[in-house]
Amino acid sequence: xxxxxxxxxxxxxxKWHQLEKPAGVHYQQGYILNDNNRTVRVRxxxxxxxxxxKGSGTSHMSRAEYEYEIPLKDGRELLKEFTKNGTExxxxxxxxxxxxxxxxxxxxxxxxxxxxxxxxxxxxxxxxKPYWVTKEVTDDARYFNSxxxxxxxxxxx
Amino acid sequence: xxxxxxxxxxxxxxKWHQLEKPAGVHYQQGYILNDNNRTVRVRxxxxxxxxxxKGSGTSHMSRAEYEYEIPLKDGRELLKEFTKNGTExxxxxxxxxxxxxxxxxxxxxxxxxxxxxxxxxxxxxxxxKPYWVTKEVTDDARYFNSxxxxxxxxxxx
Numbered sequence: 001x002x003x004x005x006x007x008x009x010x011x012x013x014x015k016w017h018q019l020e021k022p023a024g025v026h027y028q029q030g031y032i033l034n035d036n037n038r039t040v041r042v043r044x045x046x047x048x049x050x051x052x053x054k055g056s057g058t059s060h061m062s063r064a065e066y067e068y069e070i071p072l073k074d075g076r077e078l079l080k081e082f083t084k085n086g087t088e089x090x091x092x093x094x095x096x097x098x099x100x101x102x103x104x105x106x107x108x109x110x111x112x113x114x115x116x117x118x119x120x121x122x123x124x125x126x127x128x129k130p131y132w133v134t135k136e137v138t139d140d141a142r143y144f145n146s147x148x149x150x151x152x153x154x155x156x157x
Numbered sequence: 158x159x160x161x162x163x164x165x166x167x168x169x170x171x172k173w174h175q176l177e178k179p180a181g182v183h184y185q186q187g188y189i190l191n192d193n194n195r196t197v198r199v200r201x202x203x204x205x206x207x208x209x210x211k212g213s214g215t216s217h218m219s220r221a222e223y224e225y226e227i228p229l230k231d232g233r234e235l236l237k238e239f240t241k242n243g244t245e246x247x248x249x250x251x252x253x254x255x256x257x258x259x260x261x262x263x264x265x266x267x268x269x270x271x272x273x274x275x276x277x278x279x280x281x282x283x284x285x286k287p288y289w290v291t292k293e294v295t296d297d298a299r300y301f302n303s304x305x306x307x308x309x310x311x312x313x314x
Binding site for chain 2: 032033038040051053055068077078082
């Protein structure tokens with residue numbers, strides 16, 4: 001197991017789009033199970049499948065996470081046969097001040113949403129916020145990927 | 158993916174216990190998800206963990222199955238943190254007339270139950286029943302491992 005400690009922020013779209021950045025990776029993902037305590041997620045990139053189990057955490061910042069690589073073909077089949085709702089996004093990995101930020105530009109029904117996450121070793125780790133990062137939304141359930149799959153950004157008020 | 162085609166039978170306990178057989182493997186397993194259409198199962202032996210996803214099939218005989226090896230340590234943690242009900246059994250693999258039978262001697266709340274399964278290539282495959290096999294229970298939902306986890310043999314009428 002790993003424990004995943006993450007903080008999540010909104011992004012200033014204009015500054016973000018002006019940023020020079022490496023190519024992103026296309027992700028398609030769906031949930032086989034998605035309740036308050038546990039999620040089972042299938043994800044595919046263009047070359048690899050993954051199955052990821054996340055437990056309940058002490059907070060939304062910190063959750064047990066188990067991730068396994070699976071064949072891309074299995075991932076495609078599982079997405080189709082085992083999941084109903086999903087999300088699609090391009091993920092960029094941006095090094096900044098000794099940390100790596102993962103920035104997700106959502107597609108499909110969540111198009112228009114851009115979210116930046118930083119993974120920490122410890123909940124109390126201090127870090128420098130990049131200038132293109134704005135409000136923290138770590139504890140805002142609407143932004144959980146598992147919720148975006150069923151209540152996408154296009155349906156928000 | 159594989160498609161799992163199985164037929165399941167009860168066992169004559171006396172004949173079974175008199176049979177000379179190779180050592181069995183101890184299995185402990187539980188369900189992260191268990192609805193009519195999909196199951197997500199965690200299983201551990203003494204040396205290896207597994208995560209297995211099964212879809213709905215055209216019948217109880219035939220279901221899509223995806224199985225992945227995971228570290229034993231992860232399997233133990235997932236059983237503890239992600240599953241509530243489980244089953245425990247010793248599995249014996251018995252070659253017979255060109256097929257391999259898997260015979261499960263259940264433990265714990267299902268102690269007293271012994272079930273034999275044969276895995277087929279095709280639903281119409283013909284095979285010889287060993288002399289220690291009795292009634293077929295392939296379509297009897299009580300014997301599904303996923304049901305034995307929540308309605309164990311000791312609670313049956």
